[in-house]
Amino acid sequence: MQEISMDLLTDVDDAALERIAREYPMQADEALFERAYQGYLEESGCGKAPKPGAKRHWIQVISVAACCLLIVGAACLWRIPPHPLPTLPEITEPPSETGTVSITTEASAETETHDAASTSPTEQPTPDPTEPTISQTEPPTQPDTQATVPAETSPVTQAPVVPTETVPAPKSTEPVPTEPPPTEPEPSNPSLIVPSEPHPTEPPLIEPPPTKPYLTGDINGDREISIRDIVTLHDHLTSVSLLDDEQLQRADINEDHCVDANDLALLKQTVLRTIEEPRIEKPYREVLQQTLGKWDITDDGILYAKEDCDGVFDLTIPNGGFCDRSELLQAMLQAYPDGIFAVELKVYPADDSYSYEAEQAYLQEQGITMQVAYQGAYELGYAILRADQIEFFLPYQHAGYNMSLAIGAYLNIP
Amino acid sequence: MRPESELRSLISRSQKDGFQALFQQYYGYVYAVVWNCIRSVGSHEDAEECVNDIFIEVFRQFDEIEPGKLHGYIGTVAKRRAINCFHRLTVKPQPISIEEQSLQTLAAKDSVEQDYDKAALRQVLLDQIRMLGEPDATIIMMKYFYDAAPDRIAKTVGMKQPAVRKRLSRAMKRLRDLLEKNGYTMNGGDG
Numbered sequence: 001m002q003e004i005s006m007d008l009l010t011d012v013d014d015a016a017l018e019r020i021a022r023e024y025p026m027q028a029d030e031a032l033f034e035r036a037y038q039g040y041l042e043e044s045g046c047g048k049a050p051k052p053g054a055k056r057h058w059i060q061v062i063s064v065a066a067c068c069l070l071i072v073g074a075a076c077l078w079r080i081p082p083h084p085l086p087t088l089p090e091i092t093e094p095p096s097e098t099g100t101v102s103i104t105t106e107a108s109a110e111t112e113t114h115d116a117a118s119t120s121p122t123e124q125p126t127p128d129p130t131e132p133t134i135s136q137t138e139p140p141t142q143p144d145t146q147a148t149v150p151a152e153t154s155p156v157t158q159a160p161v162v163p164t165e166t167v168p169a170p171k172s173t174e175p176v177p178t179e180p181p182p183t184e185p186e187p188s189n190p191s192l193i194v195p196s197e198p199h200p201t202e203p204p205l206i207e208p209p210p211t212k213p214y215l216t217g218d219i220n221g222d223r224e225i226s227i228r229d230i231v232t233l234h235d236h237l238t239s240v241s242l243l244d245d246e247q248l249q250r251a252d253i254n255e256d257h258c259v260d261a262n263d264l265a266l267l268k269q270t271v272l273r274t275i276e277e278p279r280i281e282k283p284y285r286e287v288l289q290q291t292l293g294k295w296d297i298t299d300d301g302i303l304y305a306k307e308d309c310d311g312v313f314d315l316t317i318p319n320g321g322f323c324d325r326s327e328l329l330q331a332m333l334q335a336y337p338d339g340i341f342a343v344e345l346k347v348y349p350a351d352d353s354y355s356y357e358a359e360q361a362y363l364q365e366q367g368i369t370m371q372v373a374y375q376g377a378y379e380l381g382y383a384i385l386r387a388d389q390i391e392f393f394l395p396y397q398h399a400g401y402n403m404s405l406a407i408g409a410y411l412n413i414p
Numbered sequence: 415m416r417p418e419s420e421l422r423s424l425i426s427r428s429q430k431d432g433f434q435a436l437f438q439q440y441y442g443y444v445y446a447v448v449w450n451c452i453r454s455v456g457s458h459e460d461a462e463e464c465v466n467d468i469f470i471e472v473f474r475q476f477d478e479i480e481p482g483k484l485h486g487y488i489g490t491v492a493k494r495r496a497i498n499c500f501h502r503l504t505v506k507p508q509p510i511s512i513e514e515q516s517l518q519t520l521a522a523k524d525s526v527e528q529d530y531d532k533a534a535l536r537q538v539l540l541d542q543i544r545m546l547g548e549p550d551a552t553i554i555m556m557k558y559f560y561d562a563a564p565d566r567i568a569k570t571v572g573m574k575q576p577a578v579r580k581r582l583s584r585a586m587k588r589l590r591d592l593l594e595k596n597g598y599t600m601n602g603g604d605g
Binding site: 002003004005006007008009010011012013015016017018019020021022023024025026027028032033035036037039040043044239261 | 430433434437438441442443445446447449450453454462465466467469470473474529532533535536537538539540544551552555556558559560569570593597598599600601
């Protein structure tokens with residue numbers, strides 16, 4: 001008989017190489033192509049290729065910057081109180097002839113709207129109810145203090161210092177009683193609207209917060225993040241069917257402007273999280289009994305095999321072997337993949353004379369441990385594992401001994 | 415697998431999409447060529463770096479490649495670059511003294527006849543691995559040709575790592591049985 005070694009695969013000739021590459025190709029992911037394409041563009045002097053989502057990134061930067069500016073401006077205006085008010089018109093006044101100031105009383109606002117109507121009919125009227133909130137927020141005793149202490153007048157009384165203001169001082173003493181009823185809606189911060197008013201040609205500084213018109217992760221657009229999205233993304237990553245630009249944006253879950261396996265992993269986690277909740281709440285007792293029928297669940301949530309009176313499921317593996325040959329064990333693991341299982345290895349001498357001390361001595365002497373996938377969680381011959389961590393490779397070389405696995409499944413342990 | 419003409423027309427319509435299709439189609443081939451060359455001295459990261467360089471060169475030279483010769487061109491570039499990569503990764507060799515007996519090492523280790531035998535046995539081995547079906551065949555090739563880590567194998571075949579280990583063990587046993595039925599014995603590969 002001729003000998004064949006797996007080492008034949010370590011240095012293959014061209015014909016075999018072609019065959020291996022054709023039959024077992026390594027999968028390329030998106031990021032690798034992007035890297036190569038970027039390198040090509042840079043070397044060929046075409047500059048950098050636009051990354052997917054780069055446009056959106058800039059929009060986000062601009063909108064954030066605009067929001068920051070607005071917040072700073074609003075904070076300045078809001079804290080103006082006594083002295084800085086004269087500077088207010090400089091901020092709010094437009095350089096053009098449509099120079100009306102929005103922070104006025106109701107009466108002055110009327111004149112403003114007239115001015116605005118006469119100069120630029122297309123301009124939106126000043127929202128009057130928003131303006132007097134500064135004086136509205138003042139306590140009712142404010143007019144008295146204004147009269148006696150000029151230095152501490154309300155912001156509105158400071159307005160006449162600037163000649164271009166249309167806010168007359170006498171009117172400012174009256175506004176409190178003539179204020180519009182409080183039933184009218186008022187924005188919490190009127191100064192936010194003030195700066196945008198005198199610049200009708202500029203884009204409004206207040207932009208709506210950047211909201212995504214889509215649900216991240218909802219790749220197929222059915223307004224639901226589900227297993228179908230996982231399949232769609234998987235097909236894309238394996239080049240079965242590629243996503244379009246919009247789908248790519250939806251699939252970029254970690255927002256690194258690159259759709260790759262990381263996004264797939266996150267998507268899987270998301271979907272699993274959504275379906276995990278109802279699965280735990282499901283009456284697993286009935287489910288297991290329907291699917292298996294051979295198991296019993298005690299009140300403390302421990303799953304036992306019905307066949308065994310000692311409450312454990314003994315799987316005898318003569319002369320070593322794989323316990324995954326047990327259909328029962330496989331069914332149990334599949335039926336409750338989230339179960340926490342206690343697994344114990346027992347070793348019986350051939351004469352079936354079992355004793356704990358003899359077993360421990362034998363295990364230590366032979367150096368037997370269960371080679372489970374999860375390193376570190378098991379002690380000698382004993383493990384508490386999740387279903388997906390259970391994997392037994394018992395040594396073959398212990399002929400003459402029977403080995404047993406005692407397995408109990410503990411359910412719903414966090 | 416797209417024919418070359420289709421790739422070319424795709425590239426003429428949209429360069430990026432076309433190159434992406436070309437990349438996806440030939441990545442496995444290029445990677446296999448590179449890995450076969452540098453596996454003894456390099457890592458998968460080295461291989462990916464080399465594959466990256468190869469595709470950059472292919473993209474750059476694409477207009478110069480004669481129609482019908484794309485596959486051969488890519489293969490040639492891949493082998494050449496892989497050899498360069500191997501040399502780069504290999505420690506600088508010591509000067510060889512002609513008078514020393516170590517000169518014998520310069521001679522080819524295997525004769526042509528042995529090479530032929532190896533190639534024949536390799537084809538038998540590949541045939542039997544193929545007969546195992548999926549995903550066992552892929553798991554074995556990922557393990558023994560690509561020397562891939564368990565997590566990578568698991569990701570490729572869409573299974574969990576413990577399941578991959580189990581399947582690998584069972585697949586190796588089946589492979590051993592298959593080879594024995596055909597009159598071969600298998601050495602090693604117990605992993």
